[in-house]
Amino acid sequence: MKKYYVNKTAQSNGDHEVHNENCLFLPNIENRKYLGIFSSCEEAVREAKKEHSRSNGCYHCSNACHTK
Template sequence: MKFFYLSSKPNEAGKFEIHHRECDFIPDALERDYLGPFNNGLEAMRKAQSIQSESCLCEACCSNTFQSVFFKNKND
């Protein structure tokens, strides 16, 4: 699990970014609100939406890098 935060100041697009605590772009402590521990950014987004409807995921730390791996059956 990672610990996620919501920026209390909007970015240039007027959105409030969600970051995990190891993100290089996380705002200073006084400019963010703690969301809690989540498995991924999408889970944190659900919580953030209840606080700030104009929330978005940080492209640097919350991008979905999960890739499914499919194995082809040898008999196909």
């Protein structure tokens, strides 16, 4: 189980990246929203999509949920 966050600012392609608590690319505290504790990135991305329909897993920490 890990804590997950979504980037409040969209990437250049419109995606809001979902990161786990240990990610080297975790946005600063002002630019992220806490999603909760989940057993998988799939659950975290599903939660993020409730607010940001274009949510995507971070390539580095949530690669199983990253789509191009």
